[in-house]
Amino acid sequence: MSSLYDLAGPADAGAPGPSDPSDPSDPSGARDVVAFARVAAAAGLGARWPGQVALLGPGAAGAAAGSLLGGAVEPASLDLSAVLDRSAAGGLVDVEFDDAAAVRAGLACGGRASILVQPIGALPPEVLSALAHRRPTAVLTRLDDPALPTRAPAPPGDPAYGDPDSPDSLARSLLERGEPADAVAETASGRMLVSVYVPAPHLVVVGSGALATALGAQLALLGWSSAEVTGLDDALAAVDALGPGDGVLMVDHSADVDGPVLARALRGGVGYVAALGSRRTQAARRERLRAIGVDEASIERLRGPAGLDIGSRTPAEIAVAIVAEMLSVRASTSGAALRDTTGHLNAGRP
Template structure:
């Protein structure tokens, strides 16, 4: 639902009734992941997607039926699988299987009271998690819980308070990691008892990309970072180069010494496990003090531009500065994947590809003839970021 928050927030503001179909589980090769949503209002207007086109027509009709039904907003779960054996069957041609939860969201439904503020928060780019019951004991289906950035929660799943507290804690863990997933907890809030399956959708501000070095390659990387959904900052100590005119697509252009700016961002908690740091300066007086700090921060990616000779010289200076081999092993240098890139745009593409591969657990190898998975499980996370009862939300083909 939060996948299409801007449109659904507007519908709520306009008082429209609608039904929303959300992917709650995926196995095999499928085009969309848990949290992907399609919504249909009372006039038949549709927004969003659950499959990239394979089953949209059938899901659209399920939404229309949910809106026309006199039943309460408990919703139904439908499974769509591979359809190649029957040319007239509705299914996924890619061979995967998806489970879709279809729920009406009317003005007088309890879900609306919880979903509306969640949609408003997500629409403005804020932080919130919406936990919805996919299946569980009678009376719980369709119930929802909103978990705020400060850990408070509103709404109820319809069980004891212990269930709401346990669900809020699990949702908070996913929110910290910036993930959407399906999980199971006991109906009494423990690991035992009748299971309750929850879909937890998370809205978090976009991940940050900080590009150090206001060079022509940086301008291309800014565009690539924005395309990937990052909030992009360009930082350089030279005011003649670090200008908004040279980087119109950047969210911020900062004139400061790179290591000093990074220190300030770290001290105010503005960096997290999704942050990407790209060092394009390839000048030792900037690189070494910057990388000393960057490689000791719990960020997602640290890459540095330069030739292999520059890289070896940089490593030597960092070792002289007291950095250990485990810290240096985090450095992606020379930056990017081997695409044979030459232009700034091609280089930006190689850097963006490496960032995606690292985030998704990809190898960077060609898919043709490799026999490797097309879709990967989430890579290993820092301790404490993995919800205790999380189910496998997708299985690579």
């Protein structure tokens, strides 16, 4: 599976990817990608895969990354790049599966889908900037216009921003859920495809050891990623590439590393910031953060000792406790046992 966030390079890179994220208006060098494809509509098939994107290279035989409909549609099998040969703006490709073909493709049942192919240049600068900084974003495309005009949601002050029936309002509500989503809004001028993209969480582990390996295995089960870094410069570069859905775990106990890195993460809005160590170590870290001017509200966001209290001892068990805490922070829940809560199950999920 591929993601629009792949345009900005790997999340664990401390430096800009093939196209410089600091210049979001120029995606031309991004891994030789010339077009992207996404599902505009689907019926049947038994499941949905919001946020899936295929990235297409130049030419009829251009390399492609990712697949659609849970892997049932490979870009090369449809020659999606040929769509751009017919229209520079892109267009729709219809695919259909009978029940037998659906089962062979790994789908639950037959159905049909429309796949929208557009040039990378259709993505507005606001969206490219969000992708480069690993922040959630939305793309709105008017499907019934041959030019396929594509834009970001309206900003505050725009008339569409305050209209509760506008596709912009739908985009904002989907973004607030914190999950990838695809929806089609009916408007006076036709159908509007609203696609919401949220980067898969990435955890930077500052330090090394068995715990970092265990965390990588645990995060992989969720489709998340991690990177192990050592040294101040590499750690700061890795933290700078993170967004609000990502995390930092401080394993290193060196005073010349943990203070600057944790301060950068807390000030930079990284969503989950945690540190290993005894309570005495945690108190010393907090004093170091105060000494370099980190405000109390930011220091309060530091999760240390890291992890939920589940009696973990081994690296694998500690990894479970830390990942569970990161899940809880992302969902703004208490982390308490469901038995001790009220209301609908998973109601706190964004």
